[in-house]
Amino acid sequence: MPKSPSSAAQQAREALGQRLRTIRKDARITARALAQEAGWHETKCSQLQSGNRPPSEEDIRTWTRICGAETEADDLIAAARNIEGMYVEWRRLQSAGLTRLQQRKAPLFEQTRSFKIYCSNFMPGVLQEPGYIAALFTLITDFHGTKNDVDAAVAARLDRSKVIREGNHTFAILLEEAVLRYRLGDDEVMLAQLVQLLSGMSLPSVSLGIIPESAPRAMWPVETFNVYDDKLVSIELLGAQVTITAPSEVDVYVRAFSALSGMAVKGKAARSLITAAIERLG
Incomplete structure (x- = not known):
């Protein structure tokens, strides 16, 4: 646990x-x-x-x-x-706006070769579509009352996410099925984001799995987390960002990712879940 x-x-x-x-x-x-x-x-x-x-x-x-x-x-x-540096409140990280926050992690993204990404509450950042990012960042800015630099922050996140199409990187991505229906934008934004997921699945660097809501749970849903080269874990809480580097604690999240991966469907079955979410948009 x-x-x-x-x-x-x-x-x-x-x-x-x-x-x-x-x-x-x-x-x-x-x-x-x-x-x-x-x-x-x-x-x-x-x-x-x-x-x-x-x-x-x-x-x-x-x-x-x-x-x-x-x-x-x-x-x-x-x-x-x-x-x-392990536990840093968002109000400190976001004091200068969201753009700088995106740029700070760019070197980590470029240096990492193996990404493990688990999402239980929003779409994976490296596959987020511009409208979806804008909707998410607007919610974050409004909630925390921080500097509104959404447009620049969207551009910074997209620039950071280019690693998914460039360089020698691999991305094992898992998301809970419910994330496909969480409305972080209007119908047009959600449609574009779901289509982006379908497109991302075809990338040679990406392995995308979706955990069906009907799947028997071998691991309960936990907080969204990213694992970088099995050496560092980043967790985004509501009030703070947590960074874990202790090998024993990193291993806990690597093992959790493995358990979650065992429940996920991929390929055609995953595409069917995404397509069903698109159809529900009407």
Whole structure:
């Protein structure tokens, strides 16, 4: 069962806190003695060790110096910086608009060779049609109250998505059947998007599977996520973006993708589901 992605950063903080605790115990120093030496309130040590308080760079250097473990400081600081980037609120990411957010991931898209994409609430980004992107970005902008740069952001996403037709990349894409009917635009937009899916299926780099609503579940629907080269997972929550790089947690999502893939239909059967969704538009 995948851990809640919103707790991934906290779990990493707890692991870092455990490392600090181990260093202190190996040095045979009590939390009270360490706090007194550092000039801290005693509760700060317990907060750092439990992961309830993220350590600053100065905190880590002070801790390792008192414990005689200065050689571990740089590694701990690097771990703390990685945790800081794991869970980032959308209001921070979107403060300058959606365009910059699309551009930030362009290098990752270009460098990745193997994509695993699971969609439970909207169409896969690399196969989104301009009207659909505009409808989605308008909803996001209105909901979060961020800068309205939808037109430029649409162009940036389309530019980022060119990797699906260029270079040496492969895309294993899964989506829940219900996504075919979620209205993120008017009939014209939805029709164009569904036709785009049919077109995308023919690309040599793409393997598209759809999980029928009637399929017996071997894995419950989870949050939409992308896996890049089985090394990094990106999850888009309502309030934040989560990035996972710890191999053990990445493996959870790789295994989840495999289980979800086992329920999906492809080829002619997948085309039939898309065609049925088109027919429902009238």
